[in-house]
Amino acid sequence: MHYDIVVIGGGAGGLELAARLGRKLGRRAGRERVLLIDRSVFHIWKPSLHEVAAGTLDAHQEGLSYMILARRNHFSFTLGDLVDFDAAGRSLSLAELLDDDGRVLVPARTVSFTRAVLALGSGSNHFGTPGAESAWVLEQTADAERFRRHLLGAFTRAAFSERRQLGIAIVGGGATGVELSAELLEAHAVLQEGFGAEQRFRLDITLVEAAPRILSALPEKISKQATRALERKGVRVLPGTAVTEVRPDRLVTADGEIEADIIVWAAGIKAAATNAGYGLATNRLNQFIVDDHLRTSAPDVYALGDCAQCPWGERSVPARAQAAHQQAAYLARALLAALRERSVDKPYVYRDFGSLVSLGEKRGVGSLMGGLGGPNFFVEGLVAKLAYMSLHLDHHRAILGIGNTLVLALARLLQRRVSGRLKLH
Numbered sequence: 001m002h003y004d005i006v007v008i009g010g011g012a013g014g015l016e017l018a019a020r021l022g023r024k025l026g027r028r029a030g031r032e033r034v035l036l037i038d039r040s041v042f043h044i045w046k047p048s049l050h051e052v053a054a055g056t057l058d059a060h061q062e063g064l065s066y067m068i069l070a071r072r073n074h075f076s077f078t079l080g081d082l083v084d085f086d087a088a089g090r091s092l093s094l095a096e097l098l099d100d101d102g103r104v105l106v107p108a109r110t111v112s113f114t115r116a117v118l119a120l121g122s123g124s125n126h127f128g129t130p131g132a133e134s135a136w137v138l139e140q141t142a143d144a145e146r147f148r149r150h151l152l153g154a155f156t157r158a159a160f161s162e163r164r165q166l167g168i169a170i171v172g173g174g175a176t177g178v179e180l181s182a183e184l185l186e187a188h189a190v191l192q193e194g195f196g197a198e199q200r201f202r203l204d205i206t207l208v209e210a211a212p213r214i215l216s217a218l219p220e221k222i223s224k225q226a227t228r229a230l231e232r233k234g235v236r237v238l239p240g241t242a243v244t245e246v247r248p249d250r251l252v253t254a255d256g257e258i259e260a261d262i263i264v265w266a267a268g269i270k271a272a273a274t275n276a277g278y279g280l281a282t283n284r285l286n287q288f289i290v291d292d293h294l295r296t297s298a299p300d301v302y303a304l305g306d307c308a309q310c311p312w313g314e315r316s317v318p319a320r321a322q323a324a325h326q327q328a329a330y331l332a333r334a335l336l337a338a339l340r341e342r343s344v345d346k347p348y349v350y351r352d353f354g355s356l357v358s359l360g361e362k363r364g365v366g367s368l369m370g371g372l373g374g375p376n377f378f379v380e381g382l383v384a385k386l387a388y389m390s391l392h393l394d395h396h397r398a399i400l401g402i403g404n405t406l407v408l409a410l411a412r413l414l415q416r417r418v419s420g421r422l423k424l425h
């Protein structure tokens, strides 16, 4: 198999890129120009994973099939797990995939390319903390689905237990930890409404953060507002608390131990260790080091999103969906120009449109940047929540078009009204 452009990883950035390129190239020249590779058969926008984990979003309703998206957007899709990448030889290897019974579902293959884009995302950073690998993580849809099933079991057990209490400790007070806390509270509240008084139980969530405040990457006002909102709902917020060890039923910190029935690790990101073995320049987080044109250290090989370290002034572009979204738009232009033997001289410049954090179904908090990068508007409540939701819609618009995005949003709204907000089965 040979393709002009291969995009590896169909996440927030890679899928948008493949869709943009496919719409420009696929229709005219058959399907063999743009290939998207992912190890999953369906796509879920990663910032929704805390909702899948809490059961407030149904992964099977939310998931979009790569095959259908490929057909609509005129790119090709293949299921595969990248295991080797040869930049000089312009080829990559995909491992065989097995089904649940251990039989070969997809054989190992090699794909050759003229240009490639690595859009592999990231996983968790355990910072070498002993036992952290045993905690729950939200790296992939499968993790969030497994967590949801475990959570439902734990909710049910707690409802019939003597103690009538469930303790969840979340390590990491970044957006993932904060949003997951809020979403778990909502799931619990919905469940309590459906239970009789004799089955009601208490949910104790502890949010542990090593930095002096939660949401430390965001302005202090947002952090204070989120802390207040979570504490008002009963979450124990523990900033300035470094976890030194994770045990099956507790966290060990310098100040003592925190007991919990469920422990979630959401304390930072790190890209796959295998990235460092492809002969491309990488950093200590295994991210591919790219320049301000998103070029890796090898010619015609690019990287975007969480798996790339891209310069942003003195800093690096943050690992966010809005960065992956912008980089996909930039690379689409750059690659289309490259196919015409032209180059895009303008570098990629990250534009920060602010940060929004969801605090449940109708509440959010965050800051929105004005026209040209400032001033910074503080938003909260329903306005912030609606702005937060618009990011997701923007992603759908990039891969489905405006009409289909609106139909999908309406269909999901109606479905929720009928089936309820919590996936309990």
Ligand SMILES: Cc1cc2nc3c(=O)[nH]c(=O)nc-3n(C[C@H](O)[C@H](O)[C@H](O)COP(=O)(O)OP(=O)(O)OC[C@H]3O[C@@H](n4cnc5c(N)ncnc54)[C@H](O)[C@@H]3O)c2cc1C
Residues within 6 Å of the ligand: 008, 009, 010, 011, 012, 013, 014, 037, 038, 039, 040, 045, 046, 047, 048, 049, 050, 080, 081, 082, 083, 119, 120, 121, 122, 138, 139, 175, 176, 179, 304, 305, 306, 307, 319, 320, 321, 322, 323, 324, 356, 357
């Ligand atoms: C719970 C949660 C909440 C978040 N909330 C926000 C938010 O509110 N705002 C925000 O801006 N960001 C948020 N983020 C961060 C955001 O999700 C990421 O920055 C963004 O998804 C990065 O996009 P990406 O395309 O680089 O990677 P991803 O979206 O992670 O996609 C990577 C893709 O690569 C595929 N892949 C990985 N390895 C292989 C392989 N070996 N072979 C084949 N395919 C592979 C994966 O299956 C996946 O589809 C959140 C993250 C989480 C976990």
